[in-house]
Amino acid sequence: MRIVGLTGGIASGKSTVSNLFKASGIPVVDADVVARLENVLKKGSGGWKRVVAAFGEEILLPSREVDRPKLGQMVFSSDSKRQLLNKLMAPYISTGIFWEILKQWAKGAKVIVVDIPLLFEVKMDKWTKPIVVVWVSQETQLKRLMGRDGLSEEDAGNRVMAQMSLDLKRSKADVVIENNGDLDHLNQQFSKVLSEIRRPLTWTEFWRSRQGTFSVLGLVTSGLFVCKHFSIGP
Numbered sequence: 278m279r280i281v282g283l284t285g286g287i288a289s290g291k292s293t294v295s296n297l298f299k300a301s302g303i304p305v306v307d308a309d310v311v312a313r314l315e316n317v318l319k320k321g322s323g324g325w326k327r328v329v330a331a332f333g334e335e336i337l338l339p340s341r342e343v344d345r346p347k348l349g350q351m352v353f354s355s356d357s358k359r360q361l362l363n364k365l366m367a368p369y370i371s372t373g374i375f376w377e378i379l380k381q382w383a384k385g386a387k388v389i390v391v392d393i394p395l396l397f398e399v400k401m402d403k404w405t406k407p408i409v410v411v412w413v414s415q416e417t418q419l420k421r422l423m424g425r426d427g428l429s430e431e432d433a434g435n436r437v438m439a440q441m442s443l444d445l446k447r448s449k450a451d452v453v454i455e456n457n458g459d460l461d462h463l464n465q466q467f468s469k470v471l472s473e474i475r476r477p478l479t480w481t482e483f484w485r486s487r488q489g490t491f492s493v494l495g496l497v498t499s500g501l502f503v504c505k506h507f508s509i510g511p
């Protein structure tokens with residue numbers, strides 16, 4: 278199975294690119310979705326309890342669900358609080374991502390995309406190949422972030438500064454999608470990326486797919502049968 282890493286900066290256009298992959302029939306595992314309420318921060322779950330114990334009941338809504346904008350405000354304006362949240366949530370997020378990948382493997386997917394904003398920061402880049410980075414200039418990033426989330430320039434700047442610089446991420450990429458232009462320009466680049474992603478699997482990728490694993494099992498079983506039947510071997 279080919280596990281494509283999709284990353285970039287906040288509001289650089291990862292979800293927009295993810296949607297293009299989904300529309301082309303390629304399954305996407307989204308780390309932000311795994312990290313959201315219905316999974317890692319679900320009311321009463323292990324992750325929820327640890328986060329409430331660390332940040333206090335003031336981060337809860339009257340429904341006792343996590344008030345995400347409030348928690349975001351806290352962690353994006355303090356390095357130590359963000360690191361604490363990352364430490365608490367990391368094991369739940371990586372386990373969640375692992376299960377989502379396993380589900381796709383079981384369905385027989387040959388190529389999947391994992392959309393992980395902090396792919397390099399949490400060192401998951403070693404599990405994905407190729408790595409696609411969606412890059413924008415900081416000016417465009419701030420403009421789109423303020424426009425999408427209704428944030429002030431200061432809050433948007435804090436969120437951008439909370440991540441590894443996009444120029445550094447770009448230097449670590451196998452494929453770069455430049456998303457400063459309009460959606461047509463993005464679509465043109467996406468078509469090229471899609472053909473690259475869909476090229477035939479390497480042998481290593483094939484053995485990692487469900488079909489590859491079953492082929493190995495089939496070969497081993499028939500090998501054992503032949504050896505036993507014809508009394509070959511020790």
Ligand SMILES: CC(C)(COP(=O)(O)OP(=O)(O)OC[C@H]1O[C@@H](n2cnc3c(N)ncnc32)[C@H](O)[C@@H]1O)[C@@H](O)C(=O)NCCC(=O)NCCS
Nearest residue numbers: 286287308309312345346348349363366393394395439440
């Ligand atoms: C702080 C939270 C509650 C804010 O929620 P909110 O709904 O406002 O934002 P959302 O989850 O949609 O994330 C938006 C973007 O923020 C950026 N981001 C999220 N968490 C972090 C983080 N810990 N450090 C840096 N950037 C982050 C990502 O680019 C992400 O795509 C939430 O982002 C969260 O739970 N973060 C910790 C989990 C995490 O690390 N997620 C990233 C997955 S690798």
Ligand SMILES: Nc1ncnc2c1ncn2[C@@H]1O[C@H](COP(=O)(O)OP(=O)(O)OP(=O)(O)O)[C@@H](O)[C@H]1O
Nearest residue numbers: 286287288289290291292293421425458459460463
């Ligand atoms: N090429 C483009 N032209 C105009 N707007 C765009 C373009 N690409 C993305 N956008 C807009 O920019 C905003 C950010 O894009 P998107 O939500 O895909 O980013 P993201 O990287 O997934 O963000 P996050 O890290 O917060 O999840 C959205 O409002 C999206 O509609």
